[in-house]
Amino acid sequence: MTRARPPLALVAPAAAAAVIAVIPIWYLIDRSLERGVDEVIDELWQRRTLDLVLRSVGLTATVTLLCVVIGVAAAWLVVRSGLPGRRALRVAFTLPLAVPSYLSAFAWISWRPGLAGFTGATLVLTLVSYPYVMLPVVSALSRLDPAHDDVARSLGQSRLQVALRLTLPQIRTSIAAGALLVALYVLSDFGAVAAMRYEVFTWVIYGAYRAGFNPSRAAILATVLVMLALALVLAESAVRGRAEARVGSGSPRAGNQVPLGRATPLAYLFVAAVLGPALVFPMWRIGVWVSTYVSTDISVHDVGGALGQTLMLAALAAVATVLLAFPTGVLAARSRSRLARTLERTTYVGHALPGIVVAISLVYVGVRLLRPIYLEVPLLVLGYVVLFLPLAVGAVRNSVEQSPPRMEEVARSLGDGPMRVLRRVTAPLALPGIGAGAALVLLATMKELPVTLVLRPTGTETLATRLWRYTSVSDYANAGPYALALVLFAAVPTALLSSFSGSDRTHSVRARQSVEAT
Amino acid sequence: MSDQRTTPAVLAVHDVRKAFGQQQVLRGVDLHVPAGAIVAVLGPSGCGKTTLLRLIAGFEQLDHGSITVAGRLAANCGAAGPTMSLPPERRRVGVVPQEGALFPHLDVAGNVGFGLRRGHGPDGRVAEVLALVGLAGFEKKRPSQLSGGQQQRVALARALAPKPSLVLLDEPFSSLDAAMRGQVREEVFEVLRAANATAILVTHDQQEALSVADQVAVLLAGRIAQVGEPTELYASPSSLEVATFVGEAVVLRGTAKGARVECALGSLPQRANGPVSGPVDVVVRPEQFAIVDTDADNHELLTGTVVARSYFGHDGIVRVSLPSGTVITCRTPAGTLPARGDKVSARVMSPVVAFAATE
Numbered sequence: 001m002t003r004a005r006p007p008l009a010l011v012a013p014a015a016a017a018a019v020i021a022v023i024p025i026w027y028l029i030d031r032s033l034e035r036g037v038d039e040v041i042d043e044l045w046q047r048r049t050l051d052l053v054l055r056s057v058g059l060t061a062t063v064t065l066l067c068v069v070i071g072v073a074a075a076w077l078v079v080r081s082g083l084p085g086r087r088a089l090r091v092a093f094t095l096p097l098a099v100p101s102y103l104s105a106f107a108w109i110s111w112r113p114g115l116a117g118f119t120g121a122t123l124v125l126t127l128v129s130y131p132y133v134m135l136p137v138v139s140a141l142s143r144l145d146p147a148h149d150d151v152a153r154s155l156g157q158s159r160l161q162v163a164l165r166l167t168l169p170q171i172r173t174s175i176a177a178g179a180l181l182v183a184l185y186v187l188s189d190f191g192a193v194a195a196m197r198y199e200v201f202t203w204v205i206y207g208a209y210r211a212g213f214n215p216s217r218a219a220i221l222a223t224v225l226v227m228l229a230l231a232l233v234l235a236e237s238a239v240r241g242r243a244e245a246r247v248g249s250g251s252p253r254a255g256n257q258v259p260l261g262r263a264t265p266l267a268y269l270f271v272a273a274v275l276g277p278a279l280v281f282p283m284w285r286i287g288v289w290v291s292t293y294v295s296t297d298i299s300v301h302d303v304g305g306a307l308g309q310t311l312m313l314a315a316l317a318a319v320a321t322v323l324l325a326f327p328t329g330v331l332a333a334r335s336r337s338r339l340a341r342t343l344e345r346t347t348y349v350g351h352a353l354p355g356i357v358v359a360i361s362l363v364y365v366g367v368r369l370l371r372p373i374y375l376e377v378p379l380l381v382l383g384y385v386v387l388f389l390p391l392a393v394g395a396v397r398n399s400v401e402q403s404p405p406r407m408e409e410v411a412r413s414l415g416d417g418p419m420r421v422l423r424r425v426t427a428p429l430a431l432p433g434i435g436a437g438a439a440l441v442l443l444a445t446m447k448e449l450p451v452t453l454v455l456r457p458t459g460t461e462t463l464a465t466r467l468w469r470y471t472s473v474s475d476y477a478n479a480g481p482y483a484l485a486l487v488l489f490a491a492v493p494t495a496l497l498s499s500f501s502g503s504d505r506t507h508s509v510r511a512r513q514s515v516e517a518t
Numbered sequence: 519m520s521d522q523r524t525t526p527a528v529l530a531v532h533d534v535r536k537a538f539g540q541q542q543v544l545r546g547v548d549l550h551v552p553a554g555a556i557v558a559v560l561g562p563s564g565c566g567k568t569t570l571l572r573l574i575a576g577f578e579q580l581d582h583g584s585i586t587v588a589g590r591l592a593a594n595c596g597a598a599g600p601t602m603s604l605p606p607e608r609r610r611v612g613v614v615p616q617e618g619a620l621f622p623h624l625d626v627a628g629n630v631g632f633g634l635r636r637g638h639g640p641d642g643r644v645a646e647v648l649a650l651v652g653l654a655g656f657e658k659k660r661p662s663q664l665s666g667g668q669q670q671r672v673a674l675a676r677a678l679a680p681k682p683s684l685v686l687l688d689e690p691f692s693s694l695d696a697a698m699r700g701q702v703r704e705e706v707f708e709v710l711r712a713a714n715a716t717a718i719l720v721t722h723d724q725q726e727a728l729s730v731a732d733q734v735a736v737l738l739a740g741r742i743a744q745v746g747e748p749t750e751l752y753a754s755p756s757s758l759e760v761a762t763f764v765g766e767a768v769v770l771r772g773t774a775k776g777a778r779v780e781c782a783l784g785s786l787p788q789r790a791n792g793p794v795s796g797p798v799d800v801v802v803r804p805e806q807f808a809i810v811d812t813d814a815d816n817h818e819l820l821t822g823t824v825v826a827r828s829y830f831g832h833d834g835i836v837r838v839s840l841p842s843g844t845v846i847t848c849r850t851p852a853g854t855l856p857a858r859g860d861k862v863s864a865r866v867m868s869p870v871v872a873f874a875a876t877e
Contacts, residue, residue, distance in 0.1 A: 406619040409577050410673075412606035413613040414633025415680060424632075428623040 006335040007418045011343070013327040018346035020324070020382070021389055024353050027361035028226065031219035043220045052221070056200040056228065059121055059193075060186045066126040067182045068175060070274060071133025078134075079141040082259040083267050090138065094131050094498035096278040098490035100447040100464065101128045102191025103483055104278075106471040107285035109195060120196040127278040128192070129185045133178030135498070140174035141167075159258065173239070180236035187229055188354030190450045195471070201225040202356050206450065209360050222357040229352035286487065289480030302466070303481045307489070310462040313452075314445040316377070317384035318438040321392045324385060325437065329396025330426060334405060344397070347389045358386050359454035366455075375457050383451040388444050392437035399433020400426060436496075443493040446486065463489075526589070528553045528684055528716040529574065534583035536569055543569045545740035546583070551684070551716060551733075556707065558719045558731035562763065566740045567720045571686050574718070575613050576606035587611060588683035612677030612685040617693045618669040620661035626672055627657035633680040647675040651709050666694050667702040674706055678713055685710065685717040691726065703730060724764050728752065736760050754789070758873045761801045768846050772800040772872065779872045782844045783820055787869040797875040804835060807848035807864045809856065819863040820846070824856050838862060 032040055043049065077083055078090040096104075105124045108115050115123065144167065152162045190202040201221060208218035260267055293299075325347070332344035350358070362383045366374035373379045407429065411421045427434075449464050456465065463486040470479035529551040536544040543566040551557045561567045572578040573593070574585055580603075582596040588610065593603040612633075620629050631644045648654050651671040661669060670690055677685050690706065691699045707730045710717050721727050727734045728748040735745045743763075744756040755761035762769060772781030774793045779786055781800045792798070810819065822840040834855040839845050848864050856862050 403622075404617075404619060406615045406617075407621060409575070409606065410613055410615060410619050410676070411621075411632065412577070413575055413609070413611055413682075414676070415607045415610075415635070416633075417605070417607050425621060429621075431623075 006331055006337055006340050009419055010327045010331050010422075011339065013324065014331050014340075014343045017324045017328050017389060017393075018343045021347045021349045021386060023365055023386060024358050024361035025226075025349060027364045028219055028223045028357070031216055031361075031364060032223050034216045034219075039216065040220055043217055044224070049221075049224070052199065052201060052204060053224065053228075055118075055198070056187060056225075059118065059125070059198070059200055060183050062122050063125045063129065063186045064179050064183045066122070067130040067133045068179055070126070070130040071178060071182075072137055072171075072175060073270060074130065074274065075134045075137035075141055077267055077270070079138055080258055081267060082257040083264065089271065091495055091498050092275055092279065093134055095491060095494055096128050096275075097131045097443070097497065098447075098487055098494040099128055099279070099282050100191060100449070100467075100486065100490075101125060101189050102195050102449060102471070103286075103467060103486070104128055104282050105192040105195035106476070106479070107282040110471075110474065110476050111285060116197045118198060121193050121198040121200075123277070124192045124196065125186050125189060127274075129182045130274070130278075132181035132185065133175065136174040136178045137171055140171040144170055176236050176239040180232055183232050184229055184352065187225065187232070188356075190354070190356050191468070201228075202354055202450070205354075205356050205360070209356075209454075215360075215364075218360060222354070222360070225354055226352055226357065229354070233348075233352055283487070285476075286480055286483045289476045290484055291480075293477045293480045299478070299481070302461075303485060306461045306463045306466045306482060307485050309460055310446055310464070310486070311489070313377070313380065313384075313462060314442045316381050317388065317445040318441040320381050321385050321388050321441045322396070322434055322438050325389055325392030325396050326427075326430075326434070328389075329393045329433075330400055330422065330430070332393065332397045333400035334408070334426075344393065347393050350386050350388070350390050353387070355387055355448060355450040356454075358383055359451040362386070362451075362455055375455065377457060377460075380452065380455040380457070383455050384441070384445050384448065387448070387451060388441045391440040391444065395433045395437030395440060396430055397433075399430045399436070402433075403429040439493040439496050443490055443497070446490050526553060527551060527586075528555075528588055529718070530584075530586040531570070531574065532584045532586075534570070534573060534585065535581050536566070536573060536578065537581055543740055544573075547737070547740070547742055549735055549742060549745070551718060553716055554714055555732045556710060556717045556719065556730065557733045557735060558721055558727035559735050559737055560721060560724060560727040560764070561737035563722055565737045567722075567737050568688060570737065571613075571688050571718065571720050574684075575611050575686055576604060576609050579603055610680070610683045612680070612682035614670070614673045614677050614685065614687045614690045616689050618661075618666075618673035618690075620664075620669055620672055620676075622661055624661075625657065626653070626659045626661070626664075629661065629672055630675045630679050632676060643679055647679045648672075650678070650713060651675045652705065665698075667698050667705075670694065670702055671705065671709075674709060678709075678715065683716065685715050687717060687719045689721055690719075692721075692723070728764070734764075736763060738763065755801070755871065758799050758801065758876075761871060761873075766804050766847060768802045768804075768844075770800045770802070770844065771875065772798050774798045774872055774874075779870065782840070782842050783846070783866060786866050788872045789869045792872045793874040798872040799875050801871045801873070802846070802866060804847045804849040806866055806868050806870065807846060808867050809836070809848055809850050809854060809862050809864050819865055821861065821863045822846075824858050824860045824862055827855060827858060829855060836862070838864060 074093045078086045078093060083089065101124055104127060105120065108120055108124060148166055149162055152166050157165065188202060190206060193200050194203045194206070201224070205218050205221050205225070208221065209215065328344055328347050331340040362379060366379050370379060407425055408421050411425045412418075416424060447464060449468060452462055452465055453468065456462070463482045467479050467482045467486060470476070470482070527550040529549065531547055531549040534544055534547045535542070547570060549557070559567045559570060569578065573580050574587070576592065580593055580595050584594040584599070585592045591599065591602070592609050595601045621632065624632070626648070627644050630647055634643055644657065645654065648656060651674055653668060653671055653675065656664075656668070656672070661672070664672065673690070691703050694702055703726065719727070719731060728751070731748060733745060734748055734751050736743045736751065738759050744751060744760045751760070752765050755764060758769065761767055770781045770783065772779045774788070774795050775785075776794055777788060779788050779792075779798055779800050783802070786800070820838075820840055822838040824836050825839045825845065826837040828835045829852070831852065833852050834850055836848050836850060836856060837845050838848060846864065
């Protein structure tokens with residue numbers, strides 16, 4: 001569009017979104033400094049704090065590395081290998097996203113309690129988060145120009161050389177983006193580490209918050225956690241630099257498939273080694289739980305009620321988040337002004353905020369400023385909005401960017417003012433992206449645990465909270481039906497997600513998961 | 519040029535300047551487009567022609583100068599009068615962008631009727647304009663079901679539907695393949711003339727500009743270098759830059775001596791009003807050369823060896839290397855096209871254009 005000032009009708013709601021996004025930061029600063037700077041230094045200058053940092057960083061690094069290996073291999077298999085059934089495999093490899101990390105964790109320790117600790121946390125977090133690397137790499141690989149490979153081969157390069165010298169550099173930024181998502185996810189995951197009893201930041205923060213005697217300790221630790229997350233975001237944007245565009249025009253041919261030949265059984269072995277523990281195992285455990293569960297009318301009613309609550313909250317969160325994200329997304333895509341950039345970046349703060357931090361900051365705000373909606377549905381939805389705004393802003397921005405600004409210019413020249421253009425051209429064109437954003441928020445909200453646990457209205461039970469309640473006391477028989485319902489309903493938006501990743505990458509890249517924060 | 523002064527201009531661009539950051543793109547552009555005229559703005563890529571178009575449409579804000587559309591001030595900055603800029607929707611300027619930019623979520627009727635306000639009989643107008651562009655009955659088609667040429671015609675119909683004062687076409691044929699381009703171009707300009715529309719065509723394709731426009735404005739390095747009818751532009755370029763940009767030419771250093779110039783091709787007659795003395799650049803068009811019989815005994819003949827040739831069917835081009843090292847480009851009828859390596863003689867058949875050398 002033009003360099004003119006962006007319209008106020010967009011800036012005002014975008015500014016509101018930015019303000020909402022920074023609520024937790026305001027809380028953190030305010031609360032951390034409540035007892036003075038000395039207290040902060042005291043709290044940080046302790047052996048246990050250092051241990052906490054080391055454990056969190058160690059877990060994050062290990063899981064991220066494993067996810068990169070598995071995610072890139074899986075992406076290559078479903079895009080470039082000649083493996084039969086690749087399309088179905090792509091969906092299957094994505095489905096572990098529908099398994100909440102705490103559910104997977106309980107599936108494992110209910111079977112082998114000895115897994116608790118670093119090993120179990122690493123196993124579970126790797127299995128649920130490798131798709132965050134796979135999805136962006138799948139779309140990057142699909143976008144590569146196969147003519148490059150042909151040219152390189154004709155210049156005497158072997159397949160391996162092509163992969164290392166040509167393919168890898170071109171998908172590097174997608175790998176980095178995916179690795180960032182995994183790292184943020186691991187840092188902010190609450191359910192899996194709690195189930196595995198591995199003391200990292202989120203669990204300790206939750207404990208400090210629950211214990212209640214020292215809220216500023218929770219805030220100080222949360223600040224350290226947010227700093228770690230911010231460092232990751234900055235590191236990733238340094239790696240990313242500028243994304244390369246495809247040079248030259250013409251529609252690309254379908255990618256060359258590399259026949260696997262005698263390596264085919266090996267490929268299937270890889271598939272089994274990933275999908276077995278990531279998908280089949282938790283489903284088998286859920287099956288076991290359900291089969292030992294003795295049905296009574298009241299419990300069926302309870303499952304239905306929790307499912308209803310879950311869907312209602314997820315729908316509210318999706319609508320609220322997308323509505324609030326739309327102005328910011330449009331501004332980010334269409335305006336080059338500094339104001340627009342700042343507003344967009346501010347909403348991405350949620351990107352680096354673990355759910356548990358958002359939850360306790362909204363408790364603080366709720367008690368002080370929003371008493372009437374404290375522990376009511378609106379405040380809970382506000383929590384989801386803060387967490388998931390980046391998902392929806394990214395999706396809207398991406399879909400608006402895909403339609404050329406010429407469209408809007410032509411509409412202006414045909415006599416429409418900026419707001420009419422927004423309604424008649426921009427919004428309809430962005431509809432697929434808005435839908436994708438809504439699906440992401442829907443999925444994320446269904447699986448979300450810490451914000452729901454802390455902010456839900458008294459007496460409200462969702463599938464996630466019920467599941468949490470039963471599994472944390474090892475009552476797996478009662479958890480079974482809830483687990484089944486959650487996984488089945490989460491699988492729908494997940495399958496949609498895997499089909500988006502083929503055509504464009506940003507939906508998945510921006511699909512920040514910290515948020516699906518268990 | 520003279521009729522521009524007398525006919526009221528639909529578009530008057532006065533001393534327009536525009537920079538993006540440090541990059542000065544337009545350095546004072548003046549342009550007058552009389553009613554009903556089709557003016558081509560011709561320039562190499564990066565000369566600022568698309569920027570000029572976007573300023574006229576109101577998609578960009580000018581740094582200096584003024585733009586008047588149909589007698590109404592559309593934008594003004596730094597000149598007499600208030601600094602202002604009408605938004606694009608109030609300029610009544612239709613735009614046909616490069617790839618058509620049809621709205622993919624609307625059918626053909628929805629696209630063409632987009633700029634029509636309800637109550638102005640949009641249905642009748644949509645059918646009317648669609649008939650004008652030869653797409654009657656296409657109302658319910660989706661943009662994705664149309665060929666590139668059809669999309670371009672729908673984009674034109676959409677721009678014409680609200681009866682704009684001026685239509686801007688931004689390289690509208692460059693995305694079409696060569697085979698279709700000529701045909702679609704002819705159709706589009708037939709429609710524009712039938713609608714008696716005033717139009718500006720921005721293009722880097724000199725053939726396109728020369729073949730369809732009433733007037734061609736050559737935009738070089740952010741300034742209008744020359745405006746004129748196509749024939750005038752080609753035959754009497756106002757500068758060496760225009761001469762070499764519009765059409766092919768051999769340029770040689772020489773010295774003016776009254777009505778003649780001395781150069782590597784000998785002493786040649788020059789056009790009227792050229793420099794009478796001093797160093798000059800001599801411009802010779804390929805069709806000013808004629809390949810003649812080597813046997814003819816004439817000291818004015820240039821004899822050399824054919825180093826390259828291109829055959830176009832109706833005629834051909836040969837490059838001849840002269841003993842002096844100068845290479846000349848000659849257009850010859852297809853029947854007499856010499857082969858590579860042939861010894862040929864050529865002579866200059868008409869007065870050449872010379873410009874006082876700048877250095």
